[in-house]
């Protein structure tokens with residue numbers, strides 16, 4: 001085995017855990033563009049946002065200047081149930097690849113919901129409770145976010161209404177039942193329970209739903225019921241703020257052993273895990289204190305950063321949400337049905353979009369068969385069965401490590417392992433049976449949803 005001066009797992013002590021979130025916007029010269037009211041095209045005011053989101057979360061959403069925000073004691077207590085999460089040195093993967101690179105991964109799958117999403121779910125549930133609300137509504141695709149939120153809501157005794165994309169509701173009963181175990185009510189979307197759901201069903205009978213459509217329903221359900229607000233598991237500035245706990249712990253663990261990262265890699269769906277992982281490192285980069293290569297990895301079948309347009313767009317299919325300036329494939333974009341993993345949102349966090357546009361992060365897209373190949377390679381040596389989403393980062397980390405093998409460079413690579421893949425075994429099955437294919441949208445495929453971008 002190689003130099004074992006660094007333990008296989010670096011755990012922080014409880015008293016070394018971050019007590020504040022870090023808001024990278026404070027150090028950004030070019031701030032992310034504000035959300036716009038789709039009616040007036042003016043920036044959304046706190047009052048307008050307050051109809052949809054909890055007051056404290058609205059404050060966080062609009063705060064471009066406060067660098068550090070205290071994590072309330074109740075949230076810290078909950079974090080302690082499953083954090084700090086380990087930073088693991090991938091000694092076995094390094095050996096298998098025979099690379100001089102040093103690879104680390106931050107593992108966020110060690111909680112019942114199986115992903116990093118709990119870091120923000122608990123914060124959003126806390127602020128809803130503190131405001132005296134009865135409950136929250138949300139959407140979920142495959143179910144990770146819904147699961148995390150139902151856990152957080154049961155902890156604070158809040159009602160939790162989840163609109164679950166219909167195809168997942170039918171094909172992925174296990175996460176649905178986890179949510180119900182934690183007391184959430186789960187409705188397949190589109191549904192007859194909302195106006196926008198009925199409209200979508202009338203226009204597209206037999207539709208199996210999409211995230212954008214479930215968002216529209218969840219927002220309507222929150223804004224039409226007394227004592228409810230809507231919560232979202234990714235994309236928003238507030239979510240990236242909460243997820244900064246990932247990066248802060250990672251940095252503290254590396255600093256503890258005097259390790260400096262060269263390359264930081266994360267998968268990118270709506271951008272929350274990547275935004276959280278890179279936050280303190282990007283802060284250093286923005287302040288000119290250190291430099292890192294930062295790589296966002298997205299599916300070739302849903303390539304918002306690498307092929308999208310940087311424009312104001314709707315966040316949802318029903319066009320009831322504010323407009324966000326982001327890299328987007330257009331709110332009408334739906335990935336091809338053979339796309340297995342998550343990371344299927346049409347847009348990208350405004351913060352990451354701005355950083356990418358400013359040339360501060362790189363992006364690449366990878367095809368799903370190569371992602372599952374990397375997932376399997378990783379599982380066989382490191383033991384953890386990774387989520388397909390996380391495996392996009394694994395694929396890029398392996399590629400970078402193999403480049404180091406060619407050049408002989410001993411780079412330090414850090415990647416985010418966002419979760420476990422136990423509920424994704426149908427996709428693994430398709431891969432093992434050789435039934436998984438890659439579909440990369442053509443320019444013609446993308447054109448209709450680009451053409452439908454709002455013209456401001």
Ligand SMILES: *Cc1c(COP(=O)(O)O)cnc(C)c1O
Nearest residue numbers: 234269270271272273389418419
């Ligand atoms: C939701 C999810 C992602 C992608 O979401 P981001 O907001 O881009 O982080 C990645 N990995 C896992 C395991 C997830 O559940």
